[in-house]
Amino acid sequence: MARQLMKGNEAVAEAAVRAGLHAYFGYPITPQTELLEYLSRRMPELGRAFVQAESEVAAINMVYGAACTGSRVMTSSSSPGFSLMMEGVSYMAATEIPVVMINVMRGGPGLGNISPSQADYNQSVHGGGHGDYRQIVLTPGSVQESVDLTVLAFDLAEKYRINTVILSDGSIGQMMEPCELPEMQPLRGVSTEPWAITATMGQREHRMLSSIYLKVSDEEKTNIRILNRWRQIEANEVRFKEYYLDDADFAIIGFGSAGRVALTAVRQARAEGIKVGLLRPITVAPFPVQQVAELSKRVQGILVTEMNGGQMLDDVLRIVKGNCPVEFFARLGGVVPFPDEILSEIHRIAKGPLSVDVDPRSAWLDRMAAIVN
Amino acid sequence: MDLPIQEQVVYEHPVALLDVSTHYCPGCTHGVAHRLVAEVIDEMNLQSKTIGVASVGCSGFIYNYFDVDFVVAAHGRAPAMATGIKRCLPDRFVFTYQGDGDLASIGMAEIVHAATRGENISVIFMNNANYGMTGGQMAPTTLPGQKTTSSQTGRDVEQQGFPIRVSEMLAKLDGASYVVRRSLHDPKNIRQAKKAIRIAFETQLRGLGFSMVELLSVCPTNWNLTPVDSMKWLEDHMVPYYPLGDYKVHPAVAEMRI
Numbered sequence: 001m002a003r004q005l006m007k008g009n010e011a012v013a014e015a016a017v018r019a020g021l022h023a024y025f026g027y028p029i030t031p032q033t034e035l036l037e038y039l040s041r042r043m044p045e046l047g048r049a050f051v052q053a054e055s056e057v058a059a060i061n062m063v064y065g066a067a068c069t070g071s072r073v074m075t076s077s078s079s080p081g082f083s084l085m086m087e088g089v090s091y092m093a094a095t096e097i098p099v100v101m102i103n104v105m106r107g108g109p110g111l112g113n114i115s116p117s118q119a120d121y122n123q124s125v126h127g128g129g130h131g132d133y134r135q136i137v138l139t140p141g142s143v144q145e146s147v148d149l150t151v152l153a154f155d156l157a158e159k160y161r162i163n164t165v166i167l168s169d170g171s172i173g174q175m176m177e178p179c180e181l182p183e184m185q186p187l188r189g190v191s192t193e194p195w196a197i198t199a200t201m202g203q204r205e206h207r208m209l210s211s212i213y214l215k216v217s218d219e220e221k222t223n224i225r226i227l228n229r230w231r232q233i234e235a236n237e238v239r240f241k242e243y244y245l246d247d248a249d250f251a252i253i254g255f256g257s258a259g260r261v262a263l264t265a266v267r268q269a270r271a272e273g274i275k276v277g278l279l280r281p282i283t284v285a286p287f288p289v290q291q292v293a294e295l296s297k298r299v300q301g302i303l304v305t306e307m308n309g310g311q312m313l314d315d316v317l318r319i320v321k322g323n324c325p326v327e328f329f330a331r332l333g334g335v336v337p338f339p340d341e342i343l344s345e346i347h348r349i350a351k352g353p354l355s356v357d358v359d360p361r362s363a364w365l366d367r368m369a370a371i372v373n
Numbered sequence: 374m375d376l377p378i379q380e381q382v383v384y385e386h387p388v389a390l391l392d393v394s395t396h397y398c399p400g401c402t403h404g405v406a407h408r409l410v411a412e413v414i415d416e417m418n419l420q421s422k423t424i425g426v427a428s429v430g431c432s433g434f435i436y437n438y439f440d441v442d443f444v445v446a447a448h449g450r451a452p453a454m455a456t457g458i459k460r461c462l463p464d465r466f467v468f469t470y471q472g473d474g475d476l477a478s479i480g481m482a483e484i485v486h487a488a489t490r491g492e493n494i495s496v497i498f499m500n501n502a503n504y505g506m507t508g509g510q511m512a513p514t515t516l517p518g519q520k521t522t523s524s525q526t527g528r529d530v531e532q533q534g535f536p537i538r539v540s541e542m543l544a545k546l547d548g549a550s551y552v553v554r555r556s557l558h559d560p561k562n563i564r565q566a567k568k569a570i571r572i573a574f575e576t577q578l579r580g581l582g583f584s585m586v587e588l589l590s591v592c593p594t595n596w597n598l599t600p601v602d603s604m605k606w607l608e609d610h611m612v613p614y615y616p617l618g619d620y621k622v623h624p625a626v627a628e629m630r631i
């Protein structure tokens with residue numbers, strides 16, 4: 001199929017339509033709104049369901065109901081809206097149904113601003129909603145990757161009956177890039193999944209889907225089932241991209257936009273003869289634990305770069321376990337780092353000395369004092 | 374000479390209602406309302422295409438009593454969840470069953486917008502003037518002066534505001550097609566309640582949009598009254614504040630022949 005120039009948000013919307021999206025529910029919020037606007041045209045055109053909900057709370061609970069029917073459903077929002085969705089996120093995780101959610105992150109906390117950010121990493125990767133649950137979190141670094149991961153998200157969500165989040169940001173949602181869209185998949189009929197709530201139609205026993213387990217032993221079993229399923233996902237679904245890591249002395253770890261900016265810096269550093277490479281996690285949940293662990297045993301230092309205050313950094317530190325020094329660099333609150341900034345970090349690290357005893361966040365904050373004031 | 378014996382069935386267990394005992398307190402009207410819903414489902418032959426949406430409150434376990442598919446919504450979100458289901462499966466019959474705390478407090482936005490969208494779902498709204506499940510706290514429908522565990526000297530409207538008359542409020546919305554209030558305090562009213570449920574369900578089946586039947590209900594346990602006294606309390610106190618009647622009947626609904 002021909003490549004076409006598309007805006008990130010619209011490309012995701014069209015990719016979802018082609019992946020067989022049956023129903024979409026959302027609420028306007030920048031920098032995600034084009035996704036909703038696009039689907040407000042496209043879904044009715046195809047005779048599919050589109051509802052602009054009264055709030056993100058309502059939107060996610062519409063998604064909850066729709067997902068219970070076994071239909072392919074999706075919502076999208078940006079950070080403040082995602083916070084409101086946490087109720088439904090927790091209930092859906094407990095109900096073990098497949099759902100796809102797109103978070104086009106913006107600067108926070110609070111109302112923040114509408115510029116790109118990665119500050120909802122912890123909310124998506126380590127909870128957000130109440131209770132013990134996990135969800136798959138995919139992080140695109142380009143418009144094409146947003147398209148591909150949208151299609152993958154539906155398949156993964158259904159394969160494991162799990163919430164699947166595409167953790168994008170304002171720059172990827174807003175940028176225009178050439179991309180290739182998937183073939184149009186036909187819309188599936190009424191679900192035949194053995195759990196789907198479709199009414200009995202006189203063909204089977206009645207069913208119930210809920211998040212309630214009044215007997216604590218049942219709730220414990222459910223929690224353990226969810227955790228065991230997560231182990232399976234960790235074993236099978238880790239995705240990442242590696243650049244120039246084969247002979248690298250130093251490694252950068254960054255996802256999404258931060259990883260993309262880092263790649264430009266890595267290429268410049270390579271041109272200067274510095275042996276630096278990049279690990280860009282595609283799934284931040286499940287996290288590429290093994291890859292980071294192995295990396296930490298063969299490089300002289302790791303630089304974690306994010307557009308938040310070091311949320312993924314904590315995960316990396318837990319995996320590296322002091323095998324090598326870890327450094328940190330971030331711009332945040334809606335500020336996107338320039339490749340030059342990361343390049344000078346590479347220079348600093350290549351020059352050394354590095355120590356495993358330095359608290360990378362604290363050291364970064366000290367350096368930031370000069371930049372931000 | 375043997376006279377032919379004329380048999381007439383006057384009582385049967387509704388097919389849509391499972392033959393189990395409920396967890397409801399003695400004298401609670403949830404059981405009455407369940408039975409009415411089940412009878413209407415039977416009469417309209419809806420059982421196989423029905424999807425119920427339970428809410429959070431005493432009736433949260435309604436799925437244990439009906440032989441139909443059910444989901445359980447988060448507190449107040451049943452109309453949103455029903456919207457999601459109905460938009461995916463428009464030819465199924467979808468109803469929510471909600472208490473007054475659920476519908477008129479935490480779920481106010483969801484019910485108002487489902488109604489104003491003209492969402493083609495039916496809502497059974499149980500108004501028992503308190504939060505039953507959590508032990509009888511003040512609800513948005515608690516009457517002025519009514520004692521609850523969180524308005525212990527009686528609801529003081531200066532501090533705690535006034536009750537909400539939900540049917541009157543939703544009736545103002547163009548999207549709402551059938552909004553009525555009935556009561557469950559005596560057989561005559563119960564029969565009228567059933568008729569209203571029938572019309573509400575027909576409204577949905579004919580694609581005429583949002584329908585809601587508000588049912589004035591008792592909560593003997595939390596009201597600290599006997600079942601009989603609580604029926605009297607409902608009639609004496611709730612009916613005057615919440616007048617029974619048809620608040621919105623779209624002409625297309627009025628024309629329906631049932």
Ligand SMILES: Cc1ncc(C[n+]2csc(CCOP(=O)(O)OP(=O)(O)O)c2C)c(N)n1
Nearest residue numbers: 429430431448472473474475503504505506
């Ligand atoms: C988000 C949330 N807040 C609070 C509760 C606690 N809660 C459970 S039932 C209930 C009140 C239900 O009252 P009502 O809707 O009037 O129904 P009833 O029990 O009287 O039938 C509350 C507050 C909850 N489950 N979820």
